[in-house]
Amino acid sequence: MSYNSYQNHQQGGRVHKQPYNQRESSSNFQQNFDHQLASQDKKQAFRRTVDHGNNMARWFIEKSIGVNTRHQQHIGAVRPESSYLIDLLPSLAYSSSFNLNRRNNKNNLGALDLETKLVHLSSNKVKHSINTVKWTPEGRRLLVASHSGEFTLWNGMTFNFETIMQAHESPILTMQYSNNDEWLLSGDQNGTVKYWQPNFNNVNNITAHSNGLRDIAFSPNDSKFLTCGDDSMLKIWNFSNGQEERTLTGHNWEVKSADWHPDLGLVVSGSKDNLVKLWDPRASQCIATLHGFKHTVNTTRFQPCGTKRLLASVSRDRSCRIFDLTAMKDMLVIRDSETDLSCCAWHPLHASMLTTAAFNGSMNHYLLNSSILDSNDAKKGNSSFQTASIDNVHHIPYAHEKAIHALEYHPMGHLLCSAGSDKTARFWSRARPNDPMAWKDAVYTDDKIGAWYYALNNNVNAVMEESSG
Template identity: 40%
Template sequence: MSLYTSYYTRQLALRPEAISTPEVVDGKKVQQAAVPRRTVDATGPYVQWLQTRALRGQDARSWPDLLPGPVGALGMLPPAAMLHQPVSGAATKFAGQAPSKTRSSVNVVCWTPDGRRCLSGTQAGEFTMWDGASFQFESILQAHEGPVRAMTYTRSGTFLVSGDDGGVVRFWKTNLELVKSVQAHGESLRGLAFAPSDLKFATASDDGTVRVWDFARVAAEQVLAGHGGDVRCVDWNPRSSQLVSGSKDGLLKLWCPRAGRCIATLHGHRATVMQAAWNANGHWVLSASRDASCAVHDMRMRRALASFRGPSKDVVCAAWHPIHEDLFVAGGNNGSLLYWLASRPEAPVGAVPAAHEGTVWSLGWHPVGHLLASGGGDFATKFWCR
């Protein structure tokens, strides 16, 4: 995705208030040049895609390959147009940085459903809203009394749900107006996931349980116990009534939320499972563990398809690309990012060796797939483009 300075930001940079005050050096006033803001444009590639389809047909596989370097970047089409080239979705180019206003660790990041803004939850219990194109600060809210540990929108995009270190779950409108707060667990809440219908949602906690809730009544319907330690993650199958959870005991468990029972247990890791995420196809589960590996499991066969060596000895987070079914990214405690194809476990297809100065705690793809947001222990939310 190409970077450009928009007309709006160019005009903003020319305003008197945008120009820095003169600095006195050796008794002389030296005027520093204003630095224009950088913006990631997602509109141009879509216009180019529509024009290219009209001239060359629908099948993108017959179109000319991109040239390496900046010249080829100008011809980069959106991810939806390059399904035959999933490697093109690896966001390895730095696009912008949004430092925490209170110098606290960024524990979780997520995009609004329309992709216009990115929301980060911090160790100080705050929500910070950033513009999704220019990455500029928009607003900040003291959302929780403790660190924010989990955050997700309903699949319909009408509500935001967040959880904190005290086990409290809060429900918000899209304008961040608080609707309801409930004590969901007695210990830290680690994961949130919604059913495909949004009628139910699941929570995971350090108390060793996964709980299934009725969204309308905000009432617990099932308590899923069986892990031998803290449950660090939970995700709901986007196509069926199945839950997957990962725990400090190194196990992945597949649950039936209706019956409240465990369907299968997978022993693929030797240390804490920090992340478990369903693929959009509803068959694969991506897991990230502190045993320095990621794994892709086929839940139809109840076994691992491939294992991937992580970016560090502790792989803390991982996320599937929203468009390219085969592509995922993983972040570790050494601040690096690695991009993999599930069908090519031999070597990563992209890497950012020092994306953060501290641990990468959270990763979130833009709904269109052209941007990646990462939250780290270096008090920053960073944005990466293709």
């Protein structure tokens, strides 16, 4: 027997055959290596990412060399086939408020940015209901606040879990970043407000309300902030020293929502007493009361872009009202015949795009300028003026299994996050060119491959109805 075939080692009278052990360990290693490769391939196959860097960089390069500087992108230029993916520009390129040639805005390019596709579902191992979510100012992460008082950070591109921390001792009901992106305020069920730095270092705590704190809003210059709560009061605080400056009283029940106008000295609040009130924050006076709703007002939000003269409010009477601040009357009334509405969100770049969510887990996208009033009706005056109404441009019936409590658009406008009572946060994106299912995600068809699709909605075969039009 040759020395190269075996190496005999005398140990206690036993002879060990080394090459056989080497072949066995090599075989085991190869099996483990193949198993790891197979598992990695499997994970990569189901991982869906959203890359918003390339198209943004390409658009800025085109603008710097004088391409597409005065004309809007045409709708047909991005739809014919998949190779036109390179021409899919960021949301800012399609916003009517950014383009210089307004005459090209006869086509509402907000239709290109409707978030119709489910990208990812994120949930903690220990699941709790989610009341509010916020994108970090730079848009790299999503901050989720749960009913357990925990902050959870999710990656904004690959949607991986990053970290979790115990922020409050009671359920977190609201969060708000300052306009200069340097501070985060959070409010909980005990009425406590906490100051957070961008690295989530807690620097101050104040007891703002005697009961649950429902909403927080910063003033335009961030020197003050507004809180509202279940004690039926709104309070204005000095941000620097945390001292209360004014108390706005006038609601007769819990105040569910409040917002501070980004430009005007105007505050809005919505309450369980069915009223929406407009306030002057400097005089602590109610300057107008809107009586259109017949049930609890859940969310009130000022328009963040465009003319910034519209106010959206949703209520449990299954309606959403768009109030015109210049005319001081309702411009649109959007009615949902299925269930009560829970929250709404304006698109950060498209002034006419509004998204509403309901207690049955459904979502609707609206383009407010898709309905044009007849010129003869407009000339009749206020006495015979009928408030307009519009239909949704896209409807997702089973966006969540249960009620949706939070809607939050990405600062760049290409992603939408929703979260609610089913203890999950879901990411939605716009469809890609030549996508045959652009308006109907695979989750909502009978072509579900694998149990993952059914598990999204508690094993319900959530199939969208075919539209008649």
